[in-house]
Amino acid sequence: MPVAKPPGAQGYRIGEAAARSGVTAANIRYYEREALIAPQARGDNSYRLYTDADVHRLRFIRLCRAMDMSLDEVRTLLGLDLRRKADCDTACVALDAHLGHVRERLRELRSLEKDLIALRDCCDGTDAHCHIIETLHARADRQPLAGAPRTRAARHV
Incomplete structure (x- = not known):
């Protein structure tokens, strides 16, 4: 309002x-x-x-x-002028770069989806114990110790 x-x-x-x-x-x-x-x-x-x-x-x-978009991407776009051709090119480059980030995140999300589906398929609820929880505990035991270098998905935001 x-x-x-x-x-x-x-x-x-x-x-x-x-x-x-x-x-x-x-x-x-x-x-x-x-x-x-x-x-x-x-x-x-x-x-x-x-x-x-x-x-x-x-x-x-x-x-x-x-x-x-990240704050840096927003900052770039805010600094551009609607009337300059060169700024249009800069805007296209910025959007192409952001599109690359989005596509990478989509790949990460598809991988996560497959992992979650596989985890869900571990258990149908008919056994005496839950294989989902069992699998999660096993994965937790395989995690690197604190302080050890670890890989992490890069986020641009």
Whole structure:
């Protein structure tokens, strides 16, 4: 629901900007710390004030984050100009790189799905004990000891 602006108001306070953008006030503060957004002014009471352009920028960030883009990817896209051909090329490169991350994550998720299906197939519930729990305990025993180097799936976000 849109928040009405009182006459003569010069900007939106953080709660209003949050309501207009769909980004929580906590995330707005976080994006400020990450230098993705900077309010343009402060009111007489020292509250941050956000413009319509700030609200648009927050919506843009929210959209990119909903597509699982990292803050660095969002930062790159925010720095581009709609009118420059070179920036279009940069945007394509950034999206291609993100698409690569997404495809890698899909491969990881497909592998996880196969592993979970195999684990589920260990037990049909008819034996005296649960083979799923037994298998999980056996896998836990095979885990490397604390402090040992371990491989972990890379996440770009």
